Amino acid sequence: MPAGIAPDVCAGWLRGTVAATPPVLGKTLTGRAVADALCAQYYGSRWRMAEFHDGRYGSDLVLSGGWSFWAYGCVPGGTRCWTAIDDQQANPWN
Template identity: 45%
Template sequence: MTALPVLCIKNDGSPTRAGLYTDFYSGWVHGHIATTQPIPGTWLSSQATADQICVNYFGTGWRMAEHHDGGGGWGFHAYGDIRNDTKFWVRIINQPANCWNP
């Protein structure tokens, strides 16, 4: 029932920002990020549903961000201007830790 913004990403081939340090755990996603308005986790019934929410907000090519975007996980760099004082929904591919997992 918790409502959080969905972190959405569009991998559009954007070049790495000059001077940006990246490593395995903090890579470049070659794109942009944005967040939706807060959405209850119960609305995120599948990856396809979550991706469609991003498309509905931002347009074709957007999808829900994944923990490993940019490399090894835990952090990544992208173009965008999002709040840094809130949590948001993301998905993960190698663990049953998504809102839609039983």
């Protein structure tokens, strides 16, 4: 984790890297598997769509939070991204 980051419940540490695919219409994301496959197509088999609770915090980074997270990567400012949420019906596919 980079110096100067203080993860908490609302802004955790992803423990990884983020990237954005080219623009995608929400209606094309018909399921989590479709979204994950799109990420894998552009970045490799281990890539998947980010999830709302991916940010981790606590002394050993095992607690998960929500709203935002820090990560390695270079996504231009102002970029809007689809993000999954596992415990709500608030995804493009539902």
